[in-house]
Amino acid sequence: MSGAPVGTFCLVLHSHLPLLARHGRWPVGEEWLYQSWAHSYLPVVAMLRELAEEGRTGLATLGVTPVLAAQLDDPHCLRGVHDWLGGWTLRAHSAAGRLPDLAAHEHRVSTAATAEFERHWRHGGSPALRGLRDSGAVELLGGPAAHPFQPLLDPRVRAFSLRAGLDDHALRLGARPAGIWAPECGFAPGMEDGYAAAGVRRFLVDGPALRGDTAFARPVGTSDVVCVGRDLEITYRVWSPRKGYPGSAEYRDFHTWDHESGLKPARVTGRRVPTERKKPYTPALAARAVSRDADDFVDTVVARLTALRAEHGRPALTVAAFDTELFGHWWHEGPAWLAAVLRRLPEAGVAVRTLGDAVDDGLVGDPVDLRESSWGSGKDWRVWAxxxxxxxxxxxxxxxxxxxxxxxxxPLRDPLADLLADQALHALSSDWAFMVSKDSAAGYARSRADLHAGRVAELSGLLRAGRRRAAQRRVAAWADTPLPTFGHVDARDLGRV
Incomplete structure (x- = not known):
């Protein structure tokens, strides 16, 4: 399609998992990291690389939280996921006698994932992400360390956490990011000034924070920092609290397991169909659904941008923002759907751009005074407060x-003070309150929060009393004898922010 684009589409993906205490194998232990790595991060990055090799640029704006980035680069985790990938293939083989079609499909997918890991990820996630950025395929977003709900932080701690997160991004990826995905899209008036001081030029908010007026990026208050709003009309077409493409009958059902192998043998079939009546998963049937739903999404984006252009008298913007883990982990066919959408949107006259590209293209509206907001339940702070x-x-x-x-x-760094700061950052993670509010592994969340908070209280008290040797003995006695997750965290920065 020739001529000026009808408008601009931005895909924003946010990758985040809490820092895990340990990692396990099927069917016990904490598999969150390895499952998301195998089923989402590997195929999504491979898909973006494939599109980049076709000469496409500006495909997505991709955020990886500092905690997850640390895990994706960690030698222990790299060894662990490689073992997990091998175990996945063995589980597929073990099911061949009972579920031959599913076993064959899982063999193909698992061996492809292993090959992707061995070729592109053996040295960590940072080289894989940096290659995408350097090719122009993606813009990378940063964020504060350990994913805190920033509105509830003391301004000094908020600035310290943001600086630590941006420093971590620069160390891993070679440059400080100009944009961030604010954890939980949490915002309180005045935070834009802290962003400006830290060199952040743009951040994401949920659409209701802008009362649904998401057609343009907008400067916040009197600052030069712009916010970009998630367009719920478009985003919820894919996944909403009540509906979305992944719930279609043809797609793999996430919640139905073959417990002997840990594989998922059924398709959704129907929203009210009991587990024992689910039909077998059929990849060819799911592939046709991918094409159908990609076409529907493209039509929806074109209609949305056409209406916005008519309303505003100029091309506008729509931003669809999701957790990366939706694509592949929760929705098995998600990466294939993304590839189809990113190929078809330009053919329909839509410019596919990153958030930075959209701002540089002039898709900026009038300033806005943002209210307190988040992307959680009620679009307020109730989940975390x-x-x-x-x-x-x-x-x-x-x-x-x-x-x-x-x-x-x-004047010199103090390892004890640095460890204190690192433990405090983890204690302040938004994950713990989220998991309690949503009753999702709430016991684990409380135990982790209490663990970090107890260490902060103990270590701070000993340092205030000048009992450094006692503090060193206590650290050595901690069960896991922890090293800082963020080795660059410098407690001296608390006096500089």
Whole structure:
């Protein structure tokens, strides 16, 4: 299709998992990291690389939180996921006698994933992501360390966490990011000034924060920092609290397991069909559904941008933003659907661009005064500050008080102070409150939050009392004798922000 584009589409993907205490194998243990790595990160990155090799640029804006980036680069995790990939293939082979078609499909997918890992990921996630960025295929987003809900942080701790996260991104990927995915899209008025001071030029908010007016990026207040709103009309076409493409009858059912192998043998079949009546998964049937739903999405984007252009008198913007783990992990066919969409949108006259490209192209509207917001339930702060997590909010306040009360190091770095800061960052992760509010592994979340908070209180008290040798003995006695997740975290920065 020739001529000026009808408008611009931005795909934004956010990759995040909490820092896990341990990693296990099927059917026990914590497989979150390895499952998401195998089923989402490997195929999504491979898909973007394939499109880049076709000469396509500006395909997606991709955020990887510092905690996940650390895990994707960690030698232990790299060995672990390689073992897990081999185990996946063995599980497929074990099912060949009972489920031959499914076993053959899983053999093909698992061996392809292993080949992708061995060729592109053996040295960590950072080289794989850096290659995509350097090819022009993606813009990479950063974020604060350990994924805190920033509106609830003391401004000094907020600035410290953001600086640590941006520094981590620069160390791993060679440059500080100009944009961030604000954890949970959390915002409080005035945060734009902290972003400006940290060199952040743009960040994502959920559409309701802009009252649904997401057609353009908008400067926030009197700052030069712009916010970009997630277009729920487009995003919810794919996945919403009640519906979306992954729930179609032809796609693999995420919740139905063959418990002998850990494979998923059924298709969705129907929303109210009981597990024992689910029909067998058929890849060819799912592939036809991918094409159908890609066409529907492209038509929806074109209609949305056509309407926005008529309303505003100029080409506008629509942003679809998702957790990366939706594509492949939760929705087996998601990466294939993304590839079809990214190929078909330009053919339909839509410009596919990154967030930075869209801003550079002038898709910027009038300034806006943002209210308190998030992308959680109610689009407010209730998930992270509601009555069900009041104890966690109080505990986080104590963690920040302990961190800020500890003596700052002198001119040289202090490993104990750095470890204190690292543990405080993990204690303040938004994951713990989210998991409690949503009753998703709430016991695990509380135990992890309590573990980090207890260490902060103990270590801060010993350092304030000048008992350094006692602090060193206590650290050595901790069960896992932890090293900082972010080795570059420098407690001296608390006096600089």
């Amino acid at each position: 509601g009555p069900q997590v009041a104890d966690l909010v109080a505990r986080n306040a104590a963690v920040q008080s302990d961190l800020l009360a500890a003596p700052l190091p002198g």
